[in-house]
Amino acid sequence: xxxxxxxxxxxxxxxxxxxxxxxxxxxxxxxxxxxxxxxxxxxxxxxxxxxxxxxxxxxxxxxxxxxxxxxxxxxxxxxxxxxxxxxxxxxxxxxxxxxxxxxxxxxxxxxxxxxxxxxxxxxxxxxxxxxxxxxxxxxxxxxxxxxxxxxxxxxxxxxxxxxxxxxxxxxxxxxxxxxxxxxxxxxxxxxxxxxxxxxxxxxxxxxxxxxxxxxxxxxxxxxxxxxxxxxxxxxxxxxxxxxxxxxxxxxxxxxxxxxxxxxxxxxxxxxxxxxxxxxxxxxxxxxxxxxxxxxxxxxxxxxxxxxxxxxxxxxxxxxxxxxxxxxxxxxxxxxxxxxxxxxxxxxxxxxxxxxxxxxxxx
Numbered sequence: 237x238x239x240x241x242x243x244x245x246x247x248x249x250x251x252x253x254x255x256x257x258x259x260x261x262x263x264x265x266x267x268x269x270x271x272x273x274x275x276x277x278x279x280x281x282x283x284x285x286x287x288x289x290x291x292x293x294x295x296x297x298x299x300x301x302x303x304x305x306x307x308x309x310x311x312x313x314x315x316x317x318x319x320x321x322x323x324x325x326x327x328x329x330x331x332x333x334x335x336x337x338x339x340x341x342x343x344x345x346x347x348x349x350x351x352x353x354x355x356x357x358x359x360x361x362x363x364x365x366x367x368x369x370x371x372x373x374x375x376x377x378x379x380x381x382x383x384x385x386x387x388x389x390x391x392x393x394x395x396x397x398x399x400x401x402x403x404x405x406x407x408x409x410x411x412x413x414x415x416x417x418x419x420x421x422x423x424x425x426x427x428x429x430x431x432x433x434x435x436x437x438x439x440x441x442x443x444x445x446x447x448x449x450x451x452x453x454x455x456x457x458x459x460x461x462x463x464x465x466x467x468x469x470x471x472x473x474x475x476x477x478x479x480x481x482x483x484x485x486x487x488x489x490x491x492x493x494x495x496x497x498x499x500x501x502x503x504x505x506x507x508x509x510x511x512x513x514x515x516x517x518x519x520x521x522x523x524x525x526x527x528x529x530x531x532x533x534x535x536x537x538x539x540x541x542x543x544x545x546x547x548x549x550x551x552x553x554x555x556x557x558x559x560x561x562x563x564x565x566x567x568x569x570x571x572x573x574x575x576x577x578x579x580x581x582x583x584x585x586x587x588x589x590x591x592x593x594x595x596x597x598x
Contacts, residue, residue: 239344243341243371246268247271252356254266255267255268255352257351261483262280262483263278263279274369281577285336286303287437288332291442294324300573301572302321303318305569338374346381391451394461397459398459398461399456400459402457420456474500474503474504478500478510484496497510498514523587524583527585527586532567532571536588539594558593
């Protein structure tokens with residue numbers, strides 16, 4: 237079924253229960269009551285409530301850090317803790333939960349395929365009730381974003397696309413939002429599309445759509461768009477294994493990722509992409525046991541001046557983690573606010589310690 241048809245079926249048959257959508261390691265749950273969609277959950281770290289609120293500018297990483305510490309203590313929903321702390325109001329939380337649910341379903345419209353199931357029965361009592369969504373509007377917006385995603389790819393053909401700023405256009409530009417200025421700042425730092433999405437705590441569509449607006453205003457131009465893996469229809473199986481392996485790796489499912497890449501190598505023994513990831517997984521699996529023994533309550537600090545950080549050869553994930561090392565937050569706190577799998581963050585910390593980039597604050 238097309239996703240729009242599936243949502244329409246849930247609506248017209250007045251379904252009550254949980255719609256499960258999954259693709260690779262990502263699983264999303266959408267909760268219905270009498271045909272009305274009112275809440276969601278996602279296994280993607282970037283779609284958690286905390287990351288969503290940071291991206292929307294309603295809380296800071298500091299707010300999230302404190303709220304997560306309190307959540308560990310009192311075992312209450314994150315939203316309730318933020319309301320109690322008067323970081324946001326109850327009305328604002330309900331409206332934001334509605335927007336978060338809509339964004340989660342819009343992202344699924346960009347999937348080329350996926351699996352679904354529907355579990356009849358009332359959703360769990362622990363699900364925070366948000367304002368129900370207009371499913372007709374959701375379907376129309378999801379279809380619009382599908383078209384928009386195609387348009388984005390015409391301009392930014394790769395998630396590795398980098399950009400240059402148009403200084404002359406920026407001098408005459410007015411009415412730039414705070415978020416627009418931030419995106420331009422990230423472009424100036426040389427970040428590609430995927431790295432910008434990570435810094436915004438957002439999915440790539442969100443970052444790409446903001447970049448497209450700035451591109452259409454002439455404020456930035458495409459600098460480079462390295463080609464990503466692309467295969468002919470005759471090797472669909474190989475492509476599927478490579479894509480699934482990369483998705484599993486990014487989700488921290490290293491054993492399952494290795495199986496996928498080994499399957500890809502069985503089809504194409506010389507495939508450089510699969511060989512590279514297989515080697516990377518071997519390194520990760522070797523680091524993981526020691527990474528898991530890192531004491532979470534220690535506070536890391538930089539051993540090099542800030543001006544030298546930019547000269548280090550760091551991947552986007554390492555750069556993100558390192559930028560949160562402030563000499564005050566411990567490893568557990570930084571892990572909680574990172575939009576990545578916990579074990580991936582721990583492995584990054586181990587490498588940074590091993591390479592002498594950070595040390596335990598004395």
